[in-house]
Amino acid sequence: MYKIAFDVMGADNGSEVAVQSASEFLKSRKELYLVLVGDKKEIEESLRKFPIDENRFEIFETSEFIDMNGSIMDIRRKKDSSMVRALEMLKDKKVDAMITGGNSAAFIAGSHFILGELNGITRPGFMPTLPTAVDNKLTLLLDVGANLEADIEDIIGYAKMANIYSKNVLKVENPSVAQLNIGEEKSKGTLLQKEIYKELEADKNINFYGNLEARDILAGKVDIIVTDGYTGNMCLKAFEGASKILMTEIKAQLYKTIFTKLKALTLKKSFDNVSKKFDYKNHSGAILLGVDGIAFKAHGSSDVKSFKATLRMTCEAIENDVLNKIKKEIK
Amino acid sequence: MYKIAFDVMGADNGSEVAVQSASEFLKSRKELYLVLVGDKKEIEESLRKFPIDENRFEIFETSEFIDMNGSIMDIRRKKDSSMVRALEMLKDKKVDAMITGGNSAAFIAGSHFILGELNGITRPGFMPTLPTAVDNKLTLLLDVGANLEADIEDIIGYAKMANIYSKNVLKVENPSVAQLNIGEEKSKGTLLQKEIYKELEADKNINFYGNLEARDILAGKVDIIVTDGYTGNMCLKAFEGASKILMTEIKAQLYKTIFTKLKALTLKKSFDNVSKKFDYKNHSGAILLGVDGIAFKAHGSSDVKSFKATLRMTCEAIENDVLNKIKKEIK
Structure with a gap:
């Protein structure tokens, strides 16, 4: 109990x-x-x-x-x-x-x-569990806004804590950890990000993937993505906005004519499956790690x-x- | 000539x-x-x-x-x-x-x-022209990555330059300018963002909208969005990723059965219209402002x-x- x-x-x-x-x-x-x-x-x-x-x-x-x-x-x-x-x-x-x-x-x-x-x-992080394009693969992203800033120790801390979480709660054997960055190359990003890259790469307890671009957050490429809260928050909201606008536009186009409306209704199940796959409600809630x-x-x-x-x-x-x-x- | x-x-x-x-x-x-x-x-x-x-x-x-x-x-x-x-x-x-x-x-x-x-x-900015959810409404976003950082003068400079561009090239009469931020309230964001808010608000030559969240970048709410290059780059790539994943999933769902495949083909025009509306290729290219x-x-x-x-x-x-x-x- x-x-x-x-x-x-x-x-x-x-x-x-x-x-x-x-x-x-x-x-x-x-x-x-x-x-x-x-x-x-x-x-x-x-x-x-x-x-x-x-x-x-x-x-x-x-x-x-x-x-x-x-x-x-x-x-x-x-x-x-x-x-x-x-x-x-x-x-x-x-x-x-x-x-x-x-x-x-x-x-x-x-x-x-x-x-x-x-x-x-010193700076805890909000960590949501995100559904991805890969079936049954979840990705942990932190921080998404508990703090606006993060220094090296914060990000390394996020990686370590999420690593334990992924292994024990999501039962991922050897979780891969990526740093969110504006490019994939080691040389990309701010001075801080280059330092973080080196530290994560050198940490033997971390299965470091390298840098990951924002376009791949939902691609299911890694188990854990670490970033500062400002950037994490921006990306989550950008996803939210893009999804909403796209789905709205697709529906508007489909319902434009009665002809396609009938067909669209029969396709409702397909759309529902997509919505279901990316429905954050199935994984709603973020632990303050x-x-x-x-x-x-x-x-x-x-x-x-x-x-x-x-x-x-x-x-x-x-x-x-x-x-x-x-x-x-x-x- | x-x-x-x-x-x-x-x-x-x-x-x-x-x-x-x-x-x-x-x-x-x-x-x-x-x-x-x-x-x-x-x-x-x-x-x-x-x-x-x-x-x-x-x-x-x-x-x-x-x-x-x-x-x-x-x-x-x-x-x-x-x-x-x-x-x-x-x-x-x-x-x-x-x-x-x-x-x-x-x-x-x-x-x-x-x-x-x-x-x-001191820091020029890359400024793409983005299609939005509102028909024929374009939004200018800068910087999207010419520089990773930006101080107050940079952001105010972006606002002023984009303002002239919007008026003269896009023929917008009184362009609205928003600051990208993690929340809409005046009190949101970093110290720097709060300072920028005040400066933009006080500038009589700028039609300041206030803060705008990343979910609304493509919503067509404003004519100009100013941010640092790191954040702008992240958001653009997040949009790119979300769109790609969603479109891929929708197509995969639709083509799952021959039954829906036939129907999906007849709906192709609807999808093409959506793609066309948000096709960045129609506005591809960014001026280095x-x-x-x-x-x-x-x-x-x-x-x-x-x-x-x-x-x-x-x-x-x-x-x-x-x-x-x-x-x-x-x-």
């Missing part, structure tokens, strides 16, 4: 979606016990629609929460917020992990103040499917004891 | 593609005269297949060229290369503009050494369509006297 503190407040779609996700997900994970953190009335109301066996959960009542428009200052101001309480439970080892769909900036600040960083880590605790951020606009994916990923991190393995490696 | 020095060497597909493009394009531009710079034998051979009226061109023979694997050192080493000679012709005002499809790094270094920068500009001369880089892998687009864009820059207008503005 293990426990997760689930901050059900503060995400875009309200607490009911979070409670529904908890209710549905618990059925698939017998060893999981959830602490639902937030407004008691709201949670109880949602539980009437989406009941949970009383032996599988408890409610931790809080009087406030940090909303999407909140700031990092709220971590200090809102002592009884669901996010702060969930982080404190993790800090006090009352739970094995925590999840929030709330304000990212507050979550990063709160993790810093309450959990603290692991030995040798480098803090002293298993802390996951669910997407702010999470629906039930997304929240359940985050719950699953959090369980897998606990089940594979990834935090202790990381601590052992980077100490 | 105006003249362009066209370095026909050094691109991926050989000089014949360049000569063919010249031959075809000259028919559409009566006032244009071309200096084809490169290997005389090769050019003459291509001209037998793709003839040009002898009053419309001349060959400038060079004994060498800088290939794709060349380095910036080749600018010093290969004095009689087609790229160096084309740049020198521009410097000496024997032509009104130059085009090369050759090595980018050498081109940037050569432009610096031979043409020099405009007053007040900030050097003292109209110097265009054609894509290294240019085909005839791409080279013709670069030729058209170069003509438009000359016809609209954009360099002198920029000089007047930023002096």
Whole structure:
């Protein structure tokens, strides 16, 4: 039996979606016990629609929460917020992990103040798991925006931590690690990137692939891609924008005439398969790697499917004891 | 009558593609005269297949060229290369503009050494013209990789130069200028980005839109997007990768069964329309903005369509006297 503190407040779609996700997900994970953190009335109301066996959960009542428009200052101001309480439970080892769909900036600040960083880590990184063009191949990308900047130690730390994660959680035998760069050659990029290249190449515990260009992030060429949070964030958003615009245009073209509309409908399954393959919701949620605790951020606009994916990923991190393995490696 | 020095060497597909493009394009531009710079034998051979009226061109023979694997050192080493000679012709005002499809790094270094920068500009920027989701709306993005870094003066310079370009070449009345950033709020991004935000906001000659996220680069929301070359390069490549992967997957899904294959073929026109809309080849080529001369880089892998687009864009820059207008503005 293990426990997760689930901050059900503060995400875009309200607490009911979070409670529904908890209710549905618990059925698939017998060893999981959830602490639902937030407004008691709201949670109880949602539980009437989406009941949970009383032996599988408890409610931790809080009087406030940090909303999407909140700031990092709220971590200090809102002592009884669901996010702060969930982080404190993790800090006090009352739970094995925590999840929030709330304000990212507050979550990063709160993790810093309450959990603290692991030995040798100064800038933790958000690490999403990305679907790729290769069937069943997932790629870990970090940092995607927990920090805007990163120095050599940060990037090497990302590589080491993601390496343990990939081996233990994704069960990749010898994960390949690439540095995101504007060109593949060793000589490419900033001075910092050239230094990082040398260090990763020399590290015997890292299976270094070399530099990887942004066009290949989703190509499934490597298991892990390390970069600074500014660049990682830009690339993720560029992908998001390109996909959205392309899919919209393709659909607009297909539906332009009734003639092709009929045909397009019969082709719907094909499109659905593509969407499914690249659906980030199946792997939604990013672990904040480098803090002293298993802390996951669910997407702010999470629906039930997304929240359940985050719950699953959090369980897998606990089940594979990834935090202790990381601590052992980077100490 | 105006003249362009066209370095026909050094691109991926050989000089014949360049000569063919010249031959075809000259028919559409009566006032244009071309200096084809490169290997005389090769050019003459291509001209037998793709003839040009002898009053419309001349060959400038060079004994060498800088290939794709060349380095910036080749600018010093290969004095009689087609790229160096084309740049020198521009410097000496024997032509009104130059085009090369050759090595980018050498081109940037050569432009610096031979043409020099405009007053007040220390880091020129590559500026491609991007098709967007909005019909007939084009967006200028710079820098996309001429330099990896940019300070406040560079970015403000990009905004000013692109502003003149947009007004005069693309005929946009009051071009909107956005700063690429990881969030839209004024408070987002690095210290540098916050400073740039303030400067652009305060500049009365700039119609400042605010920050724009990478997901919206192709959305057609603004006329000009300014960023450092590292970020611009990453985003362009992320778009490229996302588009390629998505289109490949959609096609793979559609062709999976003979049943859908037949239907897919009838839908080919729809797909072609999408490809056409976002086909960068229609706007292929990037001006190196900030050097003292109209110097265009054609894509290294240019085909005839791409080279013709670069030729058209170069003509438009000359016809609209954009360099002198920029000089007047930023002096």
